Each structure stands twice: as C-alpha cells, then as structure tokens.
Amino acid sequence: MVTMKTSPEGLAEGTTSSYEDPEAMATFDTIGYKFQAADWVVFSLMLVVSVAIGVISAVRDRRKVTTQEFLLGGRNMPPPAVAISLLGGIISAISILGNPTEIYFYGTQISISLLGAIPGTIIINQIIIPILYNLKLISLNEYMERRYKSPALRKLATLVSLITLAIYMGMCLYAPSLALSTVTSLSTFGSMAIMGAIVTFYITIGGVKAVVYTDVLQTLLMFGGVLAVVVLCCIELGGVGEVWAIAERGGRLEFFNMDTDPYVRHTFWSTFLLGVFLIVNSIGLNQTTYQRFASVRTLEISKRLSWFFLFGFWVLWILFFFSGLVAFAVYSSCDPLTSGKITKQDQIIPYLVTDKLGHLPGMSGLFVASVYGGVLSTLSSTGNSGACMVWEDFLKPLPYFSGLSESSATRVVKILCEYLPFFFFSKPTESS
Numbered sequence: 001m002v003t004m005k006t007s008p009e010g011l012a013e014g015t016t017s018s019y020e021d022p023e024a025m026a027t028f029d030t031i032g033y034k035f036q037a038a039d040w041v042v043f044s045l046m047l048v049v050s051v052a053i054g055v056i057s058a059v060r061d062r063r064k065v066t067t068q069e070f071l072l073g074g075r076n077m078p079p080p081a082v083a084i085s086l087l088g089g090i091i092s093a094i095s096i097l098g099n100p101t102e103i104y105f106y107g108t109q110i111s112i113s114l115l116g117a118i119p120g121t122i123i124i125n126q127i128i129i130p131i132l133y134n135l136k137l138i139s140l141n142e143y144m145e146r147r148y149k150s151p152a153l154r155k156l157a158t159l160v161s162l163i164t165l166a167i168y169m170g171m172c173l174y175a176p177s178l179a180l181s182t183v184t185s186l187s188t189f190g191s192m193a194i195m196g197a198i199v200t201f202y203i204t205i206g207g208v209k210a211v212v213y214t215d216v217l218q219t220l221l222m223f224g225g226v227l228a229v230v231v232l233c234c235i236e237l238g239g240v241g242e243v244w245a246i247a248e249r250g251g252r253l254e255f256f257n258m259d260t261d262p263y264v265r266h267t268f269w270s271t272f273l274l275g276v277f278l279i280v281n282s283i284g285l286n287q288t289t290y291q292r293f294a295s296v297r298t299l300e301i302s303k304r305l306s307w308f309f310l311f312g313f314w315v316l317w318i319l320f321f322f323s324g325l326v327a328f329a330v331y332s333s334c335d336p337l338t339s340g341k342i343t344k345q346d347q348i349i350p351y352l353v354t355d356k357l358g359h360l361p362g363m364s365g366l367f368v369a370s371v372y373g374g375v376l377s378t379l380s381s382t383g384n385s386g387a388c389m390v391w392e393d394f395l396k397p398l399p400y401f402s403g404l405s406e407s408s409a410t411r412v413v414k415i416l417c418e419y420l421p422f423f424f425f426s427k428p429t430e431s432s
Contacts, residue, residue, distance in 0.1 A: 391409075
C-alpha cells in the first residue's frame with residue numbers, strides 16, 4: 001500500500017491509486033448526475049463530425065488506391081495537421097483523468113517528467129528520425145529484419161506489438177465507456193460498440209488521412225474541454241494565484257525531491273528518467289507515431305515535427321497537471337474521497353465537473369466529449385497502425401499476397417482495418 005501525503009486540510013491517508021482499475025475511472029453516478037439535452041447535443045456533435053471527416057477523406061481520395069497512400073498519406077500530409085495528430089495519438093482518457101488524479105493526491109513531483117521529455121526529444125530528433133525516415137519503411141518492425149537479417153525477429157516484434165495494442169486499446173475503450181454508461185441510458189457494452197463502430201468506419205474508408213484529421217479535431221476538443229474546466233474553476237476560486245497558494249499550504253507543490261531512495265514514490269531523478277523513456281518509447285519507437293513522421297515530404301519537416309510535439313506535450317500536460325491542483329484547491333477542506341462522495345481516486349475530475357459545473361448547459365457533455373476525443377484518437381491511431389503491421393509484416397511477404405495489385409492490396413488493408421479492431425474491442429467485453 002502506498003501512503004499518500006497528508007495535507008493540513010486533512011485529505012485521506014493510506015489510499016491506493018486506482019490507475020490499475022478501469023472500473024474506477026470517470027464514474028458520475030456517485031452524485032446521480034444524468035446527461036441533459038445540451039450535453040447530448042455537444043457529445044453527439046463530436047461523433048458526427050468525426051464520421052464526417054472520414055467520409056470526406058474517403059471521397060477526396062477515392063481514386064488513390066495504393067497502400068502507401070492509405071497508410072502514410074502518400075508521404076505528403078500537411079505538417080500542421082500531422083503535428084497535432086502526433087499529440088492526439090498519445091493522449092487517452094487515462095491521460096485526461098489519471099494525470100490530474102496523480103497531482104491531486106501525490107503532488108507535483110511527477111511534473112518533472114516534462115524536463116525529461118527534452119533529452120528524449122533530442123534523441124528522437126538527432127538519432128531515431130534520421131535513421132528511420134531515410135529507410136522509407138512502412139512498418140517500423142521492418143528495421144529489425146534489415147538490421148539483423150532475421151524475418152523471424154521481425155514477426156516476433158510485430159506479434160508483441162499487436163498484443164500490446166490489444167491490451168492498451170481495451171483499457172482505453174472500457175474505462176470511459178463505463179463512465180458514459182453512468183450518465184446515460186447506454187450500457188457499457190453499448191457505449192463500447194458505438195465507439196468501436198465509429199472508429200472502425202472512418203479508419204476503414206479514410207485511411208491515415210481520416211485518422212490524422214480526426215485527431216486534429218479530437219485533440220483540440222480535449223484541450224478545450226479541460227481548459228474550460230480549469231478556467232471556470234479558477235474564476236470561482238479567485239484566480240490562479242489562489243489555486244497555487246492553496247496547493248502550497250496543502251503540501252502539493254514539490255519539484256526537487258533529490259532523494260535517491262528507490263522506494264520513494266516520486267523523486268526528481270525517477271520522474272526525470274520517466275520523461276526520457278516515455279518520450280523515446282511512445283514517440284520514437286512506436287508504429288503509430290512513426291507513420292506520422294513518415295507521412296511528410298522531407299526529413300527536415302519530420303524532425304521539426306518532433307519539436308512541435310515537445311511544445312504541445314508541455315502545454316497539454318501542464319494543463320492536465322494544473323487541473324489536478326484546481327481540484328485540490330476546490331476540495332482542500334472537504335475531500336470527496338474521505339467524505340464518501342466518490343469511492344475511487346480517479347473519479348475526482350469527473351466529480352468536479354458535475355459538482356461545480358454541472359449546472360452550466362452542455363458543460364458535462366463537453367467534458368465527456370473531450371474524454372471520448374482521447375478514446376477515439378487513441379483507437380483510430382492504434383487501429384490503423386495495427387492493420388499496417390499485420391499487412392506489412394505477416395501477409396505481404398506471403399506468395400499469394402505479394403503478387404496482388406496495389407488496388408487489391410489496399411482492399412486487403414481496408415478489410416484488416418474493418419475486422420482487426422473487433423478483435424481488440426472483444427478483449428474488454430469478455431471481462432465485463
């Protein structure tokens with residue numbers, strides 16, 4: 001059991017993090033909140049626009065039938081859209097709900113991971129991107145075969161990647177679907193089915209271009225939803241300065257814990273290294289993000305994308321972290337967890353939205369839409385990259401598939417995009 005800090009205002013002691021428990025994430029039923037008409041309008045509009053983007057992308061590119069066009073956008077995607085899509089691809093509902101929870105209960109030491117992101121980005125910019133971009137790969141795991149002359153190693157790496165994707169996609173889908181089921185008449189399974197169907201539809205007909213353009217919409221929506229919550233709560237509390245002062249009195253401001261004890265939850269050293277490895281692994285050595293870096297015209301543009309990503313990463317994560325301080329300032333004298341109004345730590349931000357902002361028409365719908373923006377962005381990116389790996393690493397080398405025309409090969413990839421997500425989505429439903 002991890003013992004949390006105790007503030008002068010008396011937040012709960014000895015509680016454990018619910019990061020590992022999907023059923024703890026984002027439930028609204030603790031206060032009996034249900035979606036109103038305005039919430040439904042805001043939430044539904046996000047879904048409709050996401051589908052429309054997929055349809056428009058499919059219609060515009062209906063004559064382009066190569067797999068490279070479908071998976072990499074013909075290596076000619078607009079850099080601004082790709083840059084925002086890079087951010088959207090790594091933001092999930094877990095980011096929106098989990099990061100504020102960490103700050104609320106354990107303080108700001110985790111934010112030093114943002115400093116670690118700087119050397120991580122330098123490694124990507126100076127080493128990883130120049131090597132991979134110039135090889136003109138489609139599947140990242142092809143590098144394993146070229147480097148070590150081993151097709152078996154390539155297939156093993158792909159298999160491990162697909163298993164990881166299946167687990168991650170299931171987690172990202174199940175948690176917010178459970179949340180929506182508590183504020184609407186939809187069951188958890190029904191919510192998951194709707195999300196899965198929408199993602200499958202637009203990645204199948206629109207390819208990576210649909211994924212990138214919907215990522216732009218969903219990333220901006222995530223930013224706007226969380227920003228609205230932060231701004232409105234700060235106004236109610238008396239400004240950013242008051243939030244900071246309450247957090248300082250509550251012992252939540254900590255940045256330079258230089259302790260070298262590996263058993264301490266967070267120190268400067270552990271969170272700095274976390275930032276380095278998080279960025280290198282998530283951005284530099286990831287099929288989803290590789291497809292973004294490879295989808296632009298030149299190496300220099302691809303390298304610039306990594307710096308834009310770092311800037312956007314800082315902006316979004318500071319916002320997520322600060323929302324945790326805002327929640328702490330709001331509830332510093334009456335913690336919802338100790339008072340029994342919520343039962344799990346990760347419910348704190350959804351509770352804040354419904355408790356303090358639920359009276360504003362559409363506000364809860366905007367927040368749920370921002371959470372689902374994280375879901376759709378993650379699922380579409382990983383679904384497209386999963387289909388890419390199955391085609392490039394398993395099917396394309398086989399005699400039957402290697403002889404297909406480009407149009408036929410593209411149809412196979414579209415079929416993979418259509419059916420592969422159902423395998424991923426079936427994992428959480430089996431356990432539910």
